[in-house]
Amino acid sequence: MFFTILFIITCILIIILAYHYFFNYDTPIIHFNNKEQFARNLIQKIPILENNSATIVNQNNMDDNKKIHGGYLSKYKYRYPLFFGNYPLLMDAYPTFITKFKTFISKYNNNNNHNNTNELIFNTKFFTDFSEDYEDICLDFLNENDNNENKPVLLIFPGITGSSESYYVQSLIQTVKHKFKIVVYNRPGCHSKTNLKLKKSKFFLNAHKKTIERIIQIVSEIYFNSKILLTGYSAGGVNIAKQLGSKKVKKNRQVIGAFTVSQPFDVNECMNALRKNKLYNRILSNFIMEVFENNIEVMSNLHPTKDVKKIMKECNNLDTIDEYITKTMHDMKDVSIEYYAKRSTYFKHLQRISGEKLLTRVKTFTKDGFENYYKELNSLSTSNNNLNNLNKTAIMVEKRREEEQEEWHCPLFILIAHDDQIISFDANQLSKIVNADGAKYLFIIETKKGAHCTFLEQYSSLLPFLPNINISYQDKVISQALDAIVETYEQFEKNK
Secondary structure: HHHHHHHOOOOOHHHHHHHHHHHEEOEEEEEEEEEEOHHHHHHHOOOOEEEEEEEEEEOOOOOOOOOOOOOEEHHHHHHHHOHHHOOOOHHHHHHHHHHHHHHHHHHHHHHOOOOOOOOOEEEEEOOOOOOOOOEEEEEEOOOOOOOOOOOEEEEEEEEOHHHOOOEEEEHHHHHOOOOOEEEEEEEHHHHHHHOOOOOOOOOOOOOHHHHHHHHHHHHHHHHOOEEEEEEEEEEHHHHHHHHOOOOOOOOOOOOOEEEEEEEOHHHHHHHHHHHHHHHHHHHHHHHHHHHHHHHHHHHHOOOOOHHHHHHHHHHHOOHHHHHHHHHHHHHHOHHHHHHHHHHOHHHHHHHHHHOOOOOOEEEEEOOOOOOEEEEHHOOOOOOHHHHOOOOOOOEEOOOOHHHHHOOOOEEEEEEOOOOOOOOOOOOHHHHHOOOOOOOOOOEEEEEEEOOEEEEEEEOOOOOOOOOOOOHHHHHHHHHHHHHHHOHHHHHHHHHH
């Protein structure tokens, strides 16, 4: 009887393993403009994104309406954990659990004088010259004294409550630390050792684009002979895309490429999604409230005549945080327009990043969805009816100028997953931007699984249930993409 049961269990396990090996994996789809020689050359230098350029993915009959049309199948099989991979919440929560476990082990080793050879030792610096009113900029430096001028700098922007201690940041650094000088931007109040207590009463967890501009300037001045690569997660991805795609910030020519993971596009749409997903809303709210709870003095300055602890208890979701904290701290009337719209990456930003040639288009000032929409010139007439349809707003025709030919462009890779519970995107518009005439600097990697800034892989084919906590799919693709950008930089300069 015992051997019979053992035989049945063994057969079930073999069937599960066989099913997982042959069927339960994801084939990432790469979207880039295959008509552009530069884009093809760059993709060919990234082994994990190796594709069959003769085969375009036909997604018209797929049920998921978020699928980006076109694209090329990657030969790499992204094998997400057998159990975790099907539940985004578990995928997102697992790294947090592992981080806390590693922190406990690290403290235990320190208390017992055990040396941890994998521990990352940063040099933390505060830069106080940015603003008298807003919180100082906190940067962590790794390999700061590396005098190799040929080694590029990797500047990392974590998520909205992230720092150099965040799991995904640590995981990436362990993967690439031998190839780059590392700098990490610590969000205000989000670093347990050096940046926990805030000194000023105003700060943005999701930084303004001028803050990002200043951070890049600081790094470029310290490493004035080195090229800079940017990597951003979630809100950090928005920070990068806004910096690269906005006309209102100065472009730094030491920046030669960027990679973003799980970046939101329209943050107001993300907020709508989080209002429906109450569990994720509560989890993200708890992370944000930890910052305020550790800085009760700041809250007391905002509400000097009120019971601060009572207010803190009422902040149990993102809307109440905005109502009681964000609006008061920054004198805002409507956070949707004054905050979230200004922290969004709209299609006009991606169009500028992509380097597309068809930049002659009609610009309307209708703030539908808080964006000044750009429409192709030949799709509109100047009849009175059309003017009325545009709410009689002013229309101007933007013509391609000679100086626009000299705009600074660098490759941007965006990694997104369909089971991401936080971000949303317009697949059709993304497809049009990537494949527009002359668009050669924008690359989108699309997966079914991966959750939000996680993209865990299975430990091995024999242990498909166990996530690999040493290196993730996003670590692999970021590392190889950044290597390719550095390698093709000289060619990029010629084609710019």
